[in-house]
Amino acid sequence: MLRKKIISILVNSISYQDAINHVIKLAKDKTSSYVCFANAHMPIEAHEKKAFAEVVNNSTLTVADGMPFVHAFKKLYNIQQDRIAGIDFMPDLISECEKNNFSICFSAS
Numbered sequence: 239m240l241r242k243k244i245i246s247i248l249v250n251s252i253s254y255q256d257a258i259n260h261v262i263k264l265a266k267d268k269t270s271s272y273v274c275f276a277n278a279h280m281p282i283e284a285h286e287k288k289a290f291a292e293v294v295n296n297s298t299l300t301v302a303d304g305m306p307f308v309h310a311f312k313k314l315y316n317i318q319q320d321r322i323a324g325i326d327f328m329p330d331l332i333s334e335c336e337k338n339n340f341s342i343c344f345s346a347s
Contacts, residue, residue, distance in 0.1 A: 245281035254320045271298035275324035
């Protein structure tokens with residue numbers, strides 16, 4: 239899957255629906271993984287904190303949550319990138335999980 243560097247983090251170039259499908263496939267395959275929803279603050283934080291950069295850059299999937307990433311993909315790489323906002327993604331992912339009869343668990347720490 240194509241990943242492009244935006245300042246200090248690697249962000250996947252993926253459509254909204256393909257991101258949903260990818261997460262569902264990971265669940266079906268029972269693959270341990272995590273997804274980061276990159277906002278405008280994250281590249282600066284990653285530039286300043288190496289540990290944070292490693293967490294983001296080692297994710298299974300890092301998606302363009304903010305419009306600055308959508309614009310950066312276009313300007314830097316001439317790629318038309320979907321905005322994949324976590325607030326939109328979660329209800330759609332939960333719906334897909336229901337269709338696939340997956341259990342969902344939330345934990346607060």
